[in-house]
Amino acid sequence: AQKVTQAQTEISVVEKEDVTLDCVYETRDTTYYLFWYKQPPSGELVFLIRRNSFDEQNEISGRYSWNFQKSTSSFNFTITASQVVDSAVYFCALSEARAGNTPLVFGKGTRLSVIA
Amino acid sequence: ETGVTQTPRHLVMGMTNKKSLKCEQHLGHNAMYWYKQSAKKPLELMFVYNFKEQTENNSVPSRFSPECPNSSHLFLHLHTLQPEDSALYLCASSQAPGKGPDTQYFGPGTRLTVL
Numbered sequence: 001a002q003k004v005t006q007a008q009t010e011i012s013v014v015e016k017e018d019v020t021l022d023c024v025y026e027t028r029d030t031t032y033y034l035f036w037y038k039q040p041p042s043g044e045l046v047f048l049i050r051r052n053s054f055d056e057q058n059e060i061s062g063r064y065s066w067n068f069q070k071s072t073s074s075f076n077f078t079i080t081a082s083q084v085v086d087s088a089v090y091f092c093a094l095s096e097a098r099a100g101n102t103p104l105v106f107g108k109g110t111r112l113s114v115i116a
Numbered sequence: 117e118t119g120v121t122q123t124p125r126h127l128v129m130g131m132t133n134k135k136s137l138k139c140e141q142h143l144g145h146n147a148m149y150w151y152k153q154s155a156k157k158p159l160e161l162m163f164v165y166n167f168k169e170q171t172e173n174n175s176v177p178s179r180f181s182p183e184c185p186n187s188s189h190l191f192l193h194l195h196t197l198q199p200e201d202s203a204l205y206l207c208a209s210s211q212a213p214g215k216g217p218d219t220q221y222f223g224p225g226t227r228l229t230v231l
Contacts, residue, residue: 004158035219043204045222091159103172104220106159 002027004094006107013082014115021077021110023092029053031097034068034075035104039089051075052097082114118142120223122207128229129197137192137226139207146211148190149220150182153204165190197230204228 003026013019025034036048049059051068059066063080079086089111093104120141129135141148150162164172165184179201181193190207204225210218 037222042224043206043227044224045206045208047219047221050219103161103164103174104159108156108158 002029002032002094002096002105004092004105004107006090006092006110008110009108010111010113012113012115015084016081018078018080019082019112019114021079021090021092021112023075023077023107025073025075025092025094027094027096029096033095033097035093035095036066036075036077037091037093039091039109041088045091048077079112082112084114084116087112087114120207120209120221122205122223122226124226125224126227126229128231129194130231131197131199133197134193134195136194137205137207137228139190139192139223141188141190141207141209141221141223143209143221145209145218145221146187147209147218148184148187149208149210150190150192151206151208151222153206153225155203159206163192194228197228199230202228202230 005024007022011019032053034051037045038048039045049066056068056070065078067076075092089109091109092107095104123138127135146167148165152160152162161174162176163182168184168186179196183191204227206225207223208220210220
């Protein structure tokens, strides 16, 4: 069975601090996809990144970076120089790689509060 | 309109009411989804439609009835709901399913309160 664990329920940081959101996953599949979504107070889930299990290169997009490590089944997300607009709930999700629809399995989310 | 839109954004209904949630996607996708997000629980997949055909029903009670008249529109018909059905209902869409998962794009959700 697939499972995604985001152990950090809530994190508070002061603006300009760096913050890392942890994500640990479980799957029996050798091929799978990992996602991060951001949910601001407006409610909409905003897609941030998708990664397949064969691509372990870290990725950087502006102030965002992701560290994928298959050895520890982790896909952590770091925000550098955090800003108040980064305040949101962040979800990590996992999906199998098979034909047809592959439901996303979400973690419970981490609520990030960035204080000015 | 762009992306995925949902109406209404907020809905309050009694347990005997019948109401419908609407979702529309403007992304040219062919798969659409309903999710339920309750307080302190992970997002739960409810239904999946591919090319207007329902391909997944995640053991959802019959008081929730989905309808997908075309690839751009998805409805969730509600009747005789319970207070525990109060939640944020999110719609998502993705490209036609291929050999791997497609990225799902979400709407802003409908905040439902059942009195």
